[in-house]
Every structure is written in C-alpha cells, then in structure tokens.
Amino acid sequence: MKDLEKNIREILFTENQIKEKIDELGDQITLDYQGKDLLLIGVLKGANVFMSDLMRKIQIPLSIDFIAVSSYGLSTESSGVVKIIKDLDHSIEDKDVLIIEDIIDTGLTLDYLYHNLLSRKPRSFKICTLLDKPERRKADIKVDYKGFDIPDEFIVGYGIDYAEQYRNLPYIAILKKEVYEK
Numbered sequence: 001m002k003d004l005e006k007n008i009r010e011i012l013f014t015e016n017q018i019k020e021k022i023d024e025l026g027d028q029i030t031l032d033y034q035g036k037d038l039l040l041i042g043v044l045k046g047a048n049v050f051m052s053d054l055m056r057k058i059q060i061p062l063s064i065d066f067i068a069v070s071s072y073g074l075s076t077e078s079s080g081v082v083k084i085i086k087d088l089d090h091s092i093e094d095k096d097v098l099i100i101e102d103i104i105d106t107g108l109t110l111d112y113l114y115h116n117l118l119s120r121k122p123r124s125f126k127i128c129t130l131l132d133k134p135e136r137r138k139a140d141i142k143v144d145y146k147g148f149d150i151p152d153e154f155i156v157g158y159g160i161d162y163a164e165q166y167r168n169l170p171y172i173a174i175l176k177k178e179v180y181e182k
C-alpha cells in the first residue's frame with residue numbers, strides 16, 4: 001500500500017468508521033423493506049465495495065443487479081455525459097429498487113439513472129449513497145439513505161478511483177492536489 005499512501009493527504013473515514021455507518025444503514029434498510037421485493041442495484045464500478053459490505057448487513061431476502069456507467073473517465077471533472085457501459089441483467093418492473101452509489105457529486109450520474117430506470121416501472125425507487133458532496137450539485141437529487149457528507153475535495157478509496165487507481169484502499173481519503181494538478 002506504500003505507493004498508494006504517499007499520495008494521500010488525509011484519511012477522512014477509517015475502516016472502522018465506515019463499518020459502523022454501514023451497520024446503521026443496514027439496520028435501517030432492513031426495517032424499511034420488511035415484506036417488500038427488494039432489489040439492490042449497484043452502480044459500477046465505484047459502488048462495488050460499498051454494495052458488497054452493505055448487502056451483508058441487510059437481513060431480509062433481496063436480489064442484486066449491477067449497472068455500469070461512467071462520466072469521469074480518467075479525469076477529475078465529470079464530462080456531464082453519462083454512458084451506460086453495462087445494463088442490468090433483469091427487468092425491474094414491480095421491484096422495490098434501491099440504487100447503491102459510492103458518491104454523489106454533481107448528481108448527473110444519478111439524475112440520468114433516475115430517469116432511465118423510472119421508465120422501466122419499478123414499484124418503488126430509492127437512493128442510497130455512502131458519500132454526498134452537496135456543494136457541487138448540478139442536478140437536484142433526493143437522497144434516501146446517506147453515509148456521510150463530505151467537503152469539496154477529491155476523494156479516493158473504498159471503491160472510489162482517481163484514473164482507475166486507489167479503489168483498493170480500505171479507507172476513504174483525500175488525494176494530494178499535486179497528484180492530479182499537473
């Protein structure tokens with residue numbers, strides 16, 4: 001991990017803080033979705049780590065699916081154009097859909113997914129994100145379940161990348177500016 005850690009300015013949330021938050025979220029979702037037909041949709045690739053930890057804290061029957069979208073590519077700025085790279089495997093009609101995201105920044109990714117997935121007629125549609133950066137919002141997003149609010153800094157780790165790297169850091173950290181301001 002040394003090669004990754006030298007580019008980190010500050011750890012925002014430790015493994016333990018993340019774990020405690022996910023325990024709380026899992027309990028709340030377990031209560032709220034009793035008797036429902038819960039389908040978790042993970043937004044690849046960033047939400048992969050969060051989703052795999054969260055789903056094991058939800059103690060009711062559920063199914064999972066994944067959709068892969070990308071708007072950042074190798075840049076730190078959203079292109080604003082969201083592309084579906086891999087669509088869902090199954091229909092979501094009549095399902096109680098809970099979208100799982102790692103981070104909401106401009107909100108453009110979720111705004112796109114909201115409209116795209118709502119047209120497929122789920123029974124209900126809610127949003128769960130581990131991190132929320134409200135300062136940079138360009139689209140109005142109603143967040144139903146949230147882990148943490150974060151400042152306007154470039155974040156990596158726990159699934160979140162810079163130029164496809166750092167996803168394997170077990171904590172959430174702020175990247176040093178000199179790493180991406182070259």
Ligand code: PRP
Binds near residue numbers: 047
């Ligand atoms: C990142 C992140 C969210 C999205 C948030 O994904 O994982 O999905 O950007 O940004 P927004 O609110 O400004 O749209 P990215 O497009 O980098 O793809 P990735 O998950 O594969 O890294």
Ligand code: MN
Binds near residue numbers: 044
């Ligand atoms: Mn993503």
Ligand code: MG
Binds near residue numbers: 073
């Ligand atoms: Mg990314």
